[in-house]
Amino acid sequence: MRIIDAHVHLWDVGVVPLPWFREDLGLPRRALAETLGALLSASGVSAAVAVQAADSVAEAEWLTGIAVAHPLVRRAVLQYEPAPDLPLGRTAAMLAPAARHPGAPAVAGLRAAVPQFAADLSDVAGLDALATAAGEAGLVLELLLRPEQLPGAAALAHRHPATTFVVCHLGLGTADPGAAWFRDLAVVAAEPNAHAKTSGLVHPGRGPAELGRLLAAAVDAFGPDRLLHGSDWPISARHTPYAELTARIADALPPLSSADAAALWSGTATRLYRL
Incomplete structure (x- = not known):
């Protein structure tokens, strides 16, 4: 079965600084495409989508340069940073067709x-x-959100039915889910242009049963054809090796038909990110 990792990060703080990076976070100073590519190949992952880790134009240039040339890291999602008179933000010049920026073909989206x-x-x-x-x-x-913002995301998607939205980390990540999260996830999923990534869910404090409960709720709310697999590498690698993370997600998912499994593991990402 084809697998696409729809949520990874790449950086090299010696080349392009990240304002949020600190040594005590336990993250590598360099998270390079070469390192990731070896992990993808070893795990049978055929492509990845790199999400910009910070918001500078220099970083966006660096990231899109990788996505244009790398055989596995094939698309980039750039971080939205507001800018006067530029609705798409500071990286808008890279996205305008008239600009003919060499990195533009690899850019599949923006993240707020x-x-x-x-x-x-x-x-x-x-x-x-x-x-x-x-x-x-x-x-x-x-959209990178905290759980309380899910209704706001649903309202945004409702106001813009022609736009494709993707909620990162199910709008939860490592937070503890409450009854409101389960309810509000379904509210977002009621908007047909809303999708979600299963990234950011695996961590040491969340056992197989709890992970399975979250994934079952996501499948029930969105359906496999509006869900995307993502690892959140290298952030997830602080506690879970790449291959183990993929296996944990696979083991925790509810039973899926071959068609539904193909949609979640690769089909949705292929469609949304033009892979």
Whole structure:
């Protein structure tokens, strides 16, 4: 079965600094495509989507250069950073067809990292303009959220039915799910243009039964054809080796038909990210 990893990060802080990077986070200073490529090949993963780890234009240039040339890391999702008169943010010049930027063909979407904002997302600068512009450009709009923001994400998707949205980490990540999360995940999934990644769910404090409960809720809410597998490498590698993470997700998923499994593991990502 074909596998696509729809959520990895690459960086080299000696080349392009990351403002949030600290030595005490337990992360490597270099998370390179060569290292990831070996892991992908060893695990039978045929392609990956790299999500920009910070928000500088220099980093976006570096990342898209990799995605254009690498045989396995084939698409990039750039971080949205508001900019005056640029609905797609500071990297808009890279995305405009007229610019003919060499990295543009590898860019499949933008990510708005907004967990620090209000629950209804009303204070995220330019968010609705971004959603409109992303839809018009045929770009996926990813959302990095905290659980309380899921209803706001649902409302955003409802206002922009022509835009494809992807919620990273099921809007949960390592947080403890409460009844509200299960309810609100279904609210997001009720919007037909909303999708979600299973990335960021595996961590030492979450056992197989709990992981299975989260994945079952996601499959029930979205269906396999609106879910995407993602590893969150190298952040996940602090506690779980790459191959083990993939196996843990596979073991925890509810029973799926071959067609449904193919959709979750690769089909949805192939469609959304033009792989």
